[in-house]
Amino acid sequence: MEPRDWYNRLHDAGEQGIENADPALDGELRAMRDAAWPVRFDGRRWSAVDPRRRLHSQEIENVLHSSWLGRPLLCLNEADSTNRVAKEKVRDGCGPGTVVLAEVQTAGRGRLERQWDSPAGVGLWFSAVFRPPSLQGAPPYALLVSVGICSAIRKVPGVSAVLKWPNDVLIDGRKACGVLLEAAPDGRSLVAGVGLNVGQRKEDFPEALRSTAISLQMACGRPVDRTAVFDAVLSGIEDQVDRAMREGFGPVMDEYRTLCSTIGAWVKVEMTGRDVYGRAAGVMDNGALLLETGGNEPQAIVAGDITHLRHQKGPVG
């Protein structure tokens, strides 16, 4: 039977689930759980779980593989913005590795105070506290977090995620995840806020986002377990931070460049007051985008919003 058939069978079996699965079936169900199907084993029986049911801190802690990220984990029913709560926790003395996760955000934010749609039951809205050795080298942290997320979700079958500069995760050209990096009030910590769409159907997004946003469920055409994805994403981010601490940002940025769909694309960069068109030639180790605009030297863009263009446009060539 296919995973989908097993899932339907578990679903139909309700709370009874499947007891005493033979080793072959047990192996198949474990593989499904590893691929983030919403299935659980309680030591005796396998059952399907509702992918929209509330996230539980104990359940998450039972499966968490990370060694320092998400320790401690603060799992809230509701927050205005997990970035705001995390910054407050830093002010109250919480250490690096602390993660604040909320089932729903009432005032989720993107960059430049834009809104982030964060309803209950369908997403992972969380903020992680980091304390880099120095804030001087901090800018690539948002890129590092996006590499960790992108590589983690690419392991879910059917999810062909890529990065869009600076730190969006796209699937099929649509945004699945955004990262908001902010300095914390202690002057030495960073708060990285992550919004990852997991369980939305197209009609769950507000009208304005329907053609630009996507969820993991939409990408792979089946329910996805938020707890499993959260575990994978935290480990993915932790791996990248550990690697950067051991080897510097170089190797992480090499991985960034292999995942980044912006490199080689024709783009429009929205700068304050004017738009610049060009071809994205690369991303530097400090996170800046190199843009060929027709002049002699490529221009290094440190921050900005970009649009991938289908065709060359503007002043180049």
Ligand code: BT5
């Ligand atoms: C981002 O900003 O992409 C960063 C988003 C960070 C959200 C997390 S959630 C946890 C933490 N707490 C917070 O308050 N924030 C962080 P930006 O690049 O500015 O993109 C914002 C734009 O993305 C909006 O203007 C919308 O067009 C679009 N958008 C809003 N909600 C979306 C969603 N759920 N999925 C896809 N696109 C969305």
